[in-house]
Amino acid sequence: MKYAVTALLLAVVVGTAMFAPGGTADASHATLKVMAPANLTAGDSVDIQAVLNSAHGGEAVPGATISFYMDGSFGGVEGKVLLGQAITDKDGVAHLSYLPRTAGEHQVHVEYLTPGEGEPEVATWSHDVSGAPHQFYQSTAGVQIPGLNVWLLMAVLAAVWAILLSVAVRVIAIAGAEPEPVAGAPASRSRATGDW
Amino acid sequence: MEAVTTARERLERAALAPVTGTSRWYYAWVAFLLMVIAWGVYAYSRQLHDGLIVTGMRDRISWGLYITTFVFFIGISHAGTLISAILRVSQARWRTPITRMAEFITVVALCCGALFVIIDLGRPDRVLNVIIYGRWQSPIIWDVLAITTYLTASIAYLFLPMIPDLALFRDRLAGRVAGWRIRLYDLLSVRWQGTAAQWRYMGGAITTAMILIIPIAVSVHTVVSWIFAMTLREPWNSTIFGAFFVAGAIFSGIATLIVVMAVLRKVYHLEEYITEKHFVYLGYLMAAFALIMIYGNISEYLTTGYKMEEGAEFHFRQLFLEQFAGFYWFYLIGGLVVPGLLILLPWTRNIWGIVAAALLVDAAMWVERYFIVVAGFRVPLMPYKPSVYAPTWVELSVMAAGFALFALLITLFVKVFPILAVWEVAEDLETPELAPEAGRLPSGAAPEPAGGGSR
Numbered sequence: 125m126k127y128a129v130t131a132l133l134l135a136v137v138v139g140t141a142m143f144a145p146g147g148t149a150d151a152s153h154a155t156l157k158v159m160a161p162a163n164l165t166a167g168d169s170v171d172i173q174a175v176l177n178s179a180h181g182g183e184a185v186p187g188a189t190i191s192f193y194m195d196g197s198f199g200g201v202e203g204k205v206l207l208g209q210a211i212t213d214k215d216g217v218a219h220l221s222y223l224p225r226t227a228g229e230h231q232v233h234v235e236y237l238t239p240g241e242g243e244p245e246v247a248t249w250s251h252d253v254s255g256a257p258h259q260f261y262q263s264t265a266g267v268q269i270p271g272l273n274v275w276l277l278m279a280v281l282a283a284v285w286a287i288l289l290s291v292a293v294r295v296i297a298i299a300g301a302e303p304e305p306v307a308g309a310p311a312s313r314s315r316a317t318g319d320w
Numbered sequence: 321m322e323a324v325t326t327a328r329e330r331l332e333r334a335a336l337a338p339v340t341g342t343s344r345w346y347y348a349w350v351a352f353l354l355m356v357i358a359w360g361v362y363a364y365s366r367q368l369h370d371g372l373i374v375t376g377m378r379d380r381i382s383w384g385l386y387i388t389t390f391v392f393f394i395g396i397s398h399a400g401t402l403i404s405a406i407l408r409v410s411q412a413r414w415r416t417p418i419t420r421m422a423e424f425i426t427v428v429a430l431c432c433g434a435l436f437v438i439i440d441l442g443r444p445d446r447v448l449n450v451i452i453y454g455r456w457q458s459p460i461i462w463d464v465l466a467i468t469t470y471l472t473a474s475i476a477y478l479f480l481p482m483i484p485d486l487a488l489f490r491d492r493l494a495g496r497v498a499g500w501r502i503r504l505y506d507l508l509s510v511r512w513q514g515t516a517a518q519w520r521y522m523g524g525a526i527t528t529a530m531i532l533i534i535p536i537a538v539s540v541h542t543v544v545s546w547i548f549a550m551t552l553r554e555p556w557n558s559t560i561f562g563a564f565f566v567a568g569a570i571f572s573g574i575a576t577l578i579v580v581m582a583v584l585r586k587v588y589h590l591e592e593y594i595t596e597k598h599f600v601y602l603g604y605l606m607a608a609f610a611l612i613m614i615y616g617n618i619s620e621y622l623t624t625g626y627k628m629e630e631g632a633e634f635h636f637r638q639l640f641l642e643q644f645a646g647f648y649w650f651y652l653i654g655g656l657v658v659p660g661l662l663i664l665l666p667w668t669r670n671i672w673g674i675v676a677a678a679l680l681v682d683a684a685m686w687v688e689r690y691f692i693v694v695a696g697f698r699v700p701l702m703p704y705k706p707s708v709y710a711p712t713w714v715e716l717s718v719m720a721a722g723f724a725l726f727a728l729l730i731t732l733f734v735k736v737f738p739i740l741a742v743w744e745v746a747e748d749l750e751t752p753e754l755a756p757e758a759g760r761l762p763s764g765a766a767p768e769p770a771g772g773g774s775r
Contacts, residue, residue: 274456284469287532291476294525298483299510301517 153238155179156190158249160222160232166255169223174234174247176216184216192220193233207232224253327749330592332492335740338588339489340496342735353728360721363714364439372442374714380707381697385715386440389722391689392572393433394467394544395565396682399573400426400474401537402605405530414601416744417593421584422577423478424737428729429576430471432722439718459546466543470536477529479508483522485738487512501736541569548692554631555696558624564616568685571609575659575681578602580730582675584739593740596671603663603674606681610660617652634706635699644695647687655684 159173172192176185189209196205210218224230229252237244367374377384403422407415438444454461490505512518545565548556558564578599585594624632639648659677662668668676694709711719 277456277462281465281469284473284532284536287528288469288473288476291480291525291529291532294521294528295480295483295510297521298512298518298525301511301513301515301521303513303515 153179154185154188154236154245155182156234156236156245156247158232158234158247160249160251162251164224164251164253166224166227166253169221172220172222172232172234172249174210174212174218174220174236176212176218176236176245184212184214186212186214186216188212188216188218188236190218190220191235191237192222193235195231195233204233224251227253227255229253328746331740331742331745331749332488334588334590334593335485335738335742336489336492338734338739339493339501339736346731346735350728350731353724353731356724357721357728360718360724363717363721367439367714367718368444374712376710376712376715378707378709381694381709383440383693383697384709385690385711385719386436388686388690388693389719390433390436390440391544391565391693392686393429393436393722393726394541395569395572395685395689396576397426397429397433397470397474397573398537398541398566398569399429399577400424400477401533402570402573403577403602404477405533405537408526408530409534413748414597416741416748417590418577418581418598418602419481419744420478420737420739420741421580423474423481424730424733425573425576425580426474427471427478428726428733430467430474431729432726434467434471435725436722439722459543459550462543463547466536466540470533470540473529473533473536477526477533480522480526480529481741481744482738483509483512484514484743485741487514488742489738504736538566541565548696553696553701554629554699555635555692558620560616560620564613564620567609567612567616568688571606571613572682572685574602574606574609575678575685578606578675578678579682582671582678584734588734588739590740593745599671599674600669603669603677606674606677607660607663610656610663610681614656614660617656631699631701635695638695638698638706639691643698644691648691651684651687651691654680655687659684 155177157175157177159175160170164170174190174192176188176190177183178185189211191209192207193204194207196203207222208220210220212218222232229250232249232251234247234249235244375384375386400423403415404419408419438447441447450460450464454464486505487509490502490509493505494502542562542565545561549558549561551557581594581598581602585591621636625636628636638644659681662673662677662680698706698709700706
């Protein structure tokens, strides 16, 4: 019995010694860091750099795919919104051009999934975006014809409504017209009452 | 002179008769319409409660009966513009007994049509977002602007020539109808006494409004077509959509006017004023627009079918051979060719033949709008299985309520406002060749082409 307990304890110790370093190694194959300013202005583009190094020795890891995410919600559904993906260069740096559109505090999650491994390396970049919200869409396509724009539409519309207003003014003038007798008609009668 | 005076008295009686007398049939008709509307309101309440899932509309075919009916109503609103404004500009005097009906169809159809846009929204409480968050680049905004402007101009154009007639009602009906009506006539007749200055002001206002309303009306249906044509979707990607929509609108507008005219003529015994001549002249106009529509269809389908770009083949098959073939051939043959024949062939060129043609045109033009909307959406933009749209009882009920509302508003209008443009018809009485008797066609005789008549 004594030998059996001793053998069991020995097996537990040896097993722990074999498997525990393996899990640690999985999680530390690579280290991921994000380099970007912490304060941004809405509408100003910024270059996010994700730096990927080997956990052992710190060498740069080129040719790896890095994914950039943000937390988002749409139609009441929460989830991760993919901003883009980039490949690390020879220095292990992946670049992503990022255009913050709304003011406030945001987080961008950078992710690297080691081939063959289940758990990704994740780094998070928190940043504050300042500036009032406004439309950032800039139309670049199409042919810009001078004078053919929204102001022309407004001018046409204003002209139409001005003419309609002139009609309304004439109705007011009808109501305000001085009564005058119609030739040959009794004073109490008028064209309105049958004497056309 | 005595004969003219008698004719005037008959005219006044005819104009006043719908207001002063009400039959049991009238109440029964109104009750029926109210029941249909009440059922439609109940159906709409289900839609409000459960959302658009109770309709047949889904993500791929997201417009159905509601938008079809919206386009149809905006189309028939062109009745007033064409009959009243264009014929007034061209001084076609035969128009005078029917202008009021045409103008009122315009206003009622616009109100009913605009209602269907709101009904189509899953969240009607957000309707103002179109204005608040609207963008000038969007055809939806153009549409809102065009329709509101057209509605305002149409109300003005309905109201202006009605002022002397409202004054006539104010004076003639005092003590014969409820007090609120007299107060209403008094208010709306803007203290009309028929002075020279008032006639001058009114003439100027009518002239301004009639010239203004024609381009506005054309713009409205052009812009409605652009809601489709500004989209890169095979059946809608057309440069002639605007012209096609305007022609179709006038076509269905004339048809609706003929139907309404026939009903009111029969119910209120207006045979002396709305004669066969009016039906035939309007029939000629309708036949002319049938030819324009046939030409437009050939031009559109021959050019796109000859090139047969990706997507066009699917659309052609569903329209001419498969999914929608039965109804589409009805539109082409029953809605364009047969009405034209009914009008042009001498033995059907009478009131019944023209009313039958008008009913066919109205049905066919609704069907055409349905195919523009639903068949257009059905063409797949990606290689997925084509969607199917089947309207539910909710949509059918709401649509029926829309048409019942249209009929109800016209029915109520006739009970309150002058159905005939009394003063304009009275002016015609002083011109012997334009007197009502001249409107009766000798048996077998064809009238002169539309637009005839001289001042």
